[in-house]
Amino acid sequence: QVQLVETGGGLVQAGGSLRLACAASGRTFSSDAVGWFRQAPGKEREFVAVINSRGDSTTVANSVKDRFTISRDNPKNTVYLQMNSLKPEDTAVYSCAGSRLYSNPTSRYLYNYWGQGTQVTVSS
Numbered sequence: 742q743v744q745l746v747e748t749g750g751g752l753v754q755a756g757g758s759l760r761l762a763c764a765a766s767g768r769t770f771s772s773d774a775v776g777w778f779r780q781a782p783g784k785e786r787e788f789v790a791v792i793n794s795r796g797d798s799t800t801v802a803n804s805v806k807d808r809f810t811i812s813r814d815n816p817k818n819t820v821y822l823q824m825n826s827l828k829p830e831d832t833a834v835y836s837c838a839g840s841r842l843y844s845n846p847t848s849r850y851l852y853n854y855w856g857q858g859t860q861v862t863v864s865s
Contacts (some may be wrong), residue, residue: 742767742768742819742854743765743766743767743768743770743773743839743854744765744766744854744856745763745764745765745770745837745838745839745854745855745856746763746764746766746776746856746857747761747762747763747764747835747836747837747856747857747858747859748761748762748764748859749761749762749859750859750860750861751860751861751862752862752863752864753827753861753862753863753864754816754863754864755827755828755829755863755864755865756826757827757863758775758799758823758824758825758826758827759827759861760821760822760823760824760825761777761822761824761835761859762764762819762820762821762862763775763777763819763820763821763822763837763856764817764818764819765818765819765839766774766818769815769818770818770839771794771815771818772794772821772841773794773839773840773841773853774791774793774794774840774844774845774846775788775790775791775792775813775820775837775838775839775840776788776790776791776792776837776838776839776840776846776847776848776852777789777790777791777810777811777820777835777836777837777838778831778835778837778838778849779831779833779834779861780834780836780858781785781796781830781832781833781834784833786836787802787804787813787833787849788802788834788847788849789802789805789809789822789824790802790805790809790810791811791845791846791854792811792812792813792820792845793841793844793845794844796812796813796815797844798844798845799811799845800845800847802847805824805854807824808824808825808826808827809822809824809825810822810823810825811823820837822835822837824861826836827861827863828863829863829864829865830863831861831863832861832862832863833856833861834858834860834861835859835860835861836855836857836858836859837851837855837856837857838853838854838855838856839852839853839855840852840853841853
């Protein structure tokens with residue numbers, strides 16, 4: 742069983758940056774794709790980015806493309822989401838998730854396990 746813990750959230754002004762980390766414990770997730778999703782109050786959970794198991798293929802949502810970058814460090818069992826030029830509409834709870842069967846899934850239904858999430862708040 743893999744447990745995921747997200748860190749790095751917080752309060753930042755518009756235009757600022759944050760780097761989120763998703764750390765796995767229990768077993769390695771180096772063979773799994775890992776994605777980031779976000780959910781704002783009153784809205785559905787939204788895909789943000791995903792990286793394949795080897796770290797050589799990524800997909801990023803159009804809404805954050807050119808601002809957010811996903812990467813992974815398999816020896817450290819950690820996946821990162823670098824968020825630059827943050828906007829108030831990026832405010833949400835950000836969660837990471839692992840997919841055992843799919844290489845770059847964008848649907849939340851294709852993920853097998855999830856972290857609890859970390860709050861990101863961007864002030865205007």
